[in-house]
Amino acid sequence: MIVAQKKPLQEIMSSVRDYDKVLTVGCETCVAVCLAGGSREVSMLNWELSAARSLQELPLELGEATVTRQCDQEFLAELDPLVQDYQALLSMACGVGIQFLAERYPDKPVLPAVDTSGMSGNRDVGWYEERCRGCGRCVLAYTGGICPITMCAKGLLNGPCGGTNGEFCETNPDQPCAWHTIYHRLASQGRLKNIIEYQPPQEWFNQVPRTIIQPGYGYEENTQDA
Numbered sequence: 001m002i003v004a005q006k007k008p009l010q011e012i013m014s015s016v017r018d019y020d021k022v023l024t025v026g027c028e029t030c031v032a033v034c035l036a037g038g039s040r041e042v043s044m045l046n047w048e049l050s051a052a053r054s055l056q057e058l059p060l061e062l063g064e065a066t067v068t069r070q071c072d073q074e075f076l077a078e079l080d081p082l083v084q085d086y087q088a089l090l091s092m093a094c095g096v097g098i099q100f101l102a103e104r105y106p107d108k109p110v111l112p113a114v115d116t117s118g119m120s121g122n123r124d125v126g127w128y129e130e131r132c133r134g135c136g137r138c139v140l141a142y143t144g145g146i147c148p149i150t151m152c153a154k155g156l157l158n159g160p161c162g163g164t165n166g167e168f169c170e171t172n173p174d175q176p177c178a179w180h181t182i183y184h185r186l187a188s189q190g191r192l193k194n195i196i197e198y199q200p201p202q203e204w205f206n207q208v209p210r211t212i213i214q215p216g217y218g219y220e221e222n223t224q225d226a
């Protein structure tokens with residue numbers, strides 16, 4: 001899932017300083033699961049903002065709304081009747097949701113209340129580990145299911161580098177060396193030949209915005225037309 005963290009309150013205060021009527025919009029999907037931007041976090045943020053602005057004797061009227069997914073225009077429609085009453089929107093969704101909100105209401109300032117960090121797995125409630133950076137050409141088949149782009153500090157596709165300290169990464173003694181882990185995973189599976197094969201450089205498909213059209217898209221409409 002996509003993981004995000006609430007921005008420091010001072011930064012959020014700064015972004016709403018010119019407004020006195022703001023709608024805070026949460027998302028009930030990834031950011032709710034990772035405790036960053038669901039309905040509970042929306043209420044908590046509004047409470048903090050309200051208290052902080054009261055101390056400054058600059059009252060701030062705050063509304064709150066949380067949609068099922070901010071990254072889906074279908075769910076944003078329910079905000080239409082609310083948005084017109086506010087000067088700005090404060091979004092607690094990931095960067096995708098924030099941009100979809102901004103696209104739907106182009107005449108309203110849409111301000112992020114969270115920093116989006118990436119795609120992570122759940123270790124526990126409140127503990128998330130990044131595992132994928134959406135490179136667009138997945139290499140897990142030859143790396144024993146360990147992502148070198150995310151787990152290696154240098155994102156090496158042909159590791160390890162010369163600085164590996166055996167088990168640990170040269171950049172951080174607490175961080176396992178991804179290629180050490182890959183080596184042992186492949187060895188345990190009898191697939192060490194993978195590590196000898198040269199892997200060509202990544203094409204970094206994630207450096208440009210990508211649009212994915214799945215084969216099943218429009219299938220029902222197309223079959224009805226036929």
Ligand code: SF4
Nearest residue numbers: 132133135138139147
């Ligand atoms: S190789 Fe690319 S797609 Fe596969 S897990 Fe790593 S970043 Fe994600």
Ligand code: SF4
Nearest residue numbers: 152161169170177178
């Ligand atoms: S020590 Fe290992 S994880 Fe760290 S940069 Fe080198 S190959 Fe990558």
